[in-house]
Amino acid sequence: MNTQAANTELMRYFVEQVQQKGRLELIDRLVHPDFRNHTVEPGQAADRAGIGETVAAMHQAFSDL
Numbered sequence: 001m002n003t004q005a006a007n008t009e010l011m012r013y014f015v016e017q018v019q020q021k022g023r024l025e026l027i028d029r030l031v032h033p034d035f036r037n038h039t040v041e042p043g044q045a046a047d048r049a050g051i052g053e054t055v056a057a058m059h060q061a062f063s064d065l
Contacts, residue, residue: 022059024052 001009014030017023031048040046045053059065 018051019055019058020065022055022065024055027051027055 010030014026018026018030027048031051033048035048035051037044037046037050040050044050
């Protein structure tokens with residue numbers, strides 16, 4: 001499998017497992033430790049923790065996510 005295909009599969013896995021199923025424990029394994037979100041909302045963490053906060057909030061707001 002080439003790098004682009006591997007990255008595509010990894011991103012699909014992230015979306016399915018973290019975003020859709022809410023498996024926040026996978027964030028540390030799937031997101032680089034130096035990740036920085038440059039478009040955070042006020043009060044939102046710009047690191048990996050912010051991803052978990054956003055996904056948790058989405059699941060709380062949309063029960064059928």
